[in-house]
Amino acid sequence: MRRSKFFMPTMKENPAEAQIPSHCLMLRAGMVRQTAAGIYSWLPLGYRVLKKIEQIVREEMDATGAQEILMPTIQPAELWRESGRYDDYGKEMLRITDRHERGLLYGPTHEEIVTDIFRNSVKSYRDLPQNLYQIHWKFRDEVRPRFGVMRGREFFMKDNYSFDIDKDSARRSYNKMFVSYLRCFARMGLTPIPMQADSGAIGGDMSHEFIVLADTGESAVYCDPTWLYTDPLSLEIDFDDDLQPIVDRWTELYAATDDKYDADNCPIDESRLYTGRGIEVGHIFYFGTKYSTAMGATVSDGQGRDVAVEMGSYGIGVSRLAGAIIEASHDDNGIVWPESVAPFKVGLINLRSGDGPCDAVCENIYASLNNAGVETLYDERDERAGVKFAEMDLIGLPWQVAVGPRGVKAGTVEIGRRGAAREEVSSESALARLA
RNA sequence: CGGAGCGUGGCGCAGCCUGGUAGCGCACUUGUCUGGGGGACAAGGGGUCGUGGGUUCAAAUCCCGCCGCUCCGACCA
Numbered sequence: 368m369r370r371s372k373f374f375m376p377t378m379k380e381n382p383a384e385a386q387i388p389s390h391c392l393m394l395r396a397g398m399v400r401q402t403a404a405g406i407y408s409w410l411p412l413g414y415r416v417l418k419k420i421e422q423i424v425r426e427e428m429d430a431t432g433a434q435e436i437l438m439p440t441i442q443p444a445e446l447w448r449e450s451g452r453y454d455d456y457g458k459e460m461l462r463i464t465d466r467h468e469r470g471l472l473y474g475p476t477h478e479e480i481v482t483d484i485f486r487n488s489v490k491s492y493r494d495l496p497q498n499l500y501q502i503h504w505k506f507r508d509e510v511r512p513r514f515g516v517m518r519g520r521e522f523f524m525k526d527n528y529s530f531d532i533d534k535d536s537a538r539r540s541y542n543k544m545f546v547s548y549l550r551c552f553a554r555m556g557l558t559p560i561p562m563q564a565d566s567g568a569i570g571g572d573m574s575h576e577f578i579v580l581a582d583t584g585e586s587a588v589y590c591d592p593t594w595l596y597t598d599p600l601s602l603e604i605d606f607d608d609d610l611q612p613i614v615d616r617w618t619e620l621y622a623a624t625d626d627k628y629d630a631d632n633c634p635i636d637e638s639r640l641y642t643g644r645g646i647e648v649g650h651i652f653y654f655g656t657k658y659s660t661a662m663g664a665t666v667s668d669g670q671g672r673d674v675a676v677e678m679g680s681y682g683i684g685v686s687r688l689a690g691a692i693i694e695a696s697h698d699d700n701g702i703v704w705p706e707s708v709a710p711f712k713v714g715l716i717n718l719r720s721g722d723g724p725c726d727a728v729c730e731n732i733y734a735s736l737n738n739a740g741v742e743t744l745y746d747e748r749d750e751r752a753g754v755k756f757a758e759m760d761l762i763g764l765p766w767q768v769a770v771g772p773r774g775v776k777a778g779t780v781e782i783g784r785r786g787a788a789r790e791e792v793s794s795e796s797a798l799a800r801l802a
Numbered sequence: 803c804g805g806a807g808c809g810u811g812g813c814g815c816a817g818c819c820u821g822g823u824a825g826c827g828c829a830c831u832u833g834u835c836u837g838g839g840g841g842a843c844a845a846g847g848g849g850u851c852g853u854g855g856g857u858u859c860a861a862a863u864c865c866c867g868c869c870g871c872u873c874c875g876a877c878c879a
Contacts, residue, residue, distance in 0.1 A: 378829085386873080458803090510803060511877085576879095687879060716838095719837070719838090753839035
């Protein structure tokens with residue numbers, strides 16, 4: 368993509384409404400624009416990131432055997448009356464009335480819809496287990512949206528719903544999600560820490576929040592430092608195996624948020640205890656037959672009985688992750704994208720647009736990278752070098768390639784990681800490193 | 803939902819208290835000089851001052867209503 372053609376309205380100054388780095392940087396980099404309180408439009412740069420995150424989540428979900436579906440954002444109030452949540456949910460649910468005075472709502476979550484689909488279509492234990500997921504918009508009318516996309520009212524979310532014949536099977540489904548979540552966040556360059564969460568009426572140990580570490584995170588985190596050195600991607604995973612040993616290995620390590628942390632009863636010695644901050648980006652929980660009972664989602668168990676199906680649901684805040692990744696990875700000059708979610712891999716800077724030799728070298732590199740399928744943003748505008756460097760740092764592409772008259776005369780270009788010193792190498796070796 | 807504050811050009815702000823020609827920085831346009839970390843000079847364009855009413859000879863400015871947004875607290879992917 369040529370910078371001169373790319374719609375990326377960047378700002379030199381900090382917008383007044385942005386209080387935290389990610390919000391500020393997303394606005395300055397031209398990733399998003401606020402449309403209303405807690406409601407955002409995603410511009411090309413931001414949307415590229417959102418799609419990268421979404422795709423990682425999709426790949427990891429598919430790897431567990433879950434299947435992607437797409438449910439409506441607008442739901443009938445009637446289904447929520449069946450589950451009993453229409454009155455329970457409160458003002459966070461956006462209620463709508465159509466022209467026929469029928470009650471509708473913009474879905475804050477989808478247990479009712481998916482349970483309705485399931486009960487109408489599945490009647491036998493032989494069709495279990497099943498796990499369906501979707502990635503799309505939800506709306507929760509938060510009293511106080513803030514922090515940009517980190518706490519919006521409308522947000523992009525991945526949500527799974529598992530269906531099992533009994534509790535043992537439900538635990539296996541739960542464990543798949545648990546392990547899958549660790550992989551998802553790790554692939555985005557984040558350090559995920561699962562924390563036991565309040566599992567509500569059901570009780571038990573089958574509810575975890577996933578926190579990713581970021582200095583500017585909303586919640587304080589106290590944990591065993593082993594978390595920081597454990598890479599989920601190094602695990603050999605077969606989702607058909609019993610994953611309980613892996614889950615046990617992760618959950619036996621201490622981790623707590625500030626509301627659960629108690630200095631006097633903490634099993635980790637203070638000298639070893641890691642204390643930091645984090646952002647909640649995912650939540651998984653098993654809720655048994657809460658909805659299946661209320662809504663009559665039963666299957667034949669093979670012994671002539673109809674039993675309510677065991678369910679769980681599993682969310683990942685996809686749009687929130689865009690902000691969370693920036694919180695976890697930025698410096699004074701701007702964003703520092705992990706390569707897996709970067710909007711482009713390479714920023715190519717022509718330091719002297721209009722200079723024949725510089726143009727020629729840049730065009731050659733740009734064409735070669737495009738041919739190799741390397742996503743490249745080529746800044747070929749007639750701007751001064753400082754402007755281009757500052758903007759490239761702001762948008763945080765993992766690699767910068769700078770081409771200037773000095774180097775071109777000597778037969779070199781400069782290549783470096785975002786934030787690190789650039790080295791002078793030949794065009795060919797720069798290309799070899801990137802392609 | 804309790805408390806506080808702010809709406810003036812695309813962004814950041816001043817002007818309001820003490821009513822009288824709407825201003826500054828950035829961004830934008832054109833030109834010249836420049837040319838490796840948001841450059842300089844010059845000339846330009848762009849604003850019914852959130853909105854509706856009221857007071858007044860006269861309202862960005864004073865008064866009232868409404869809308870929007872932000873912050874602090876309680877709640878959440």
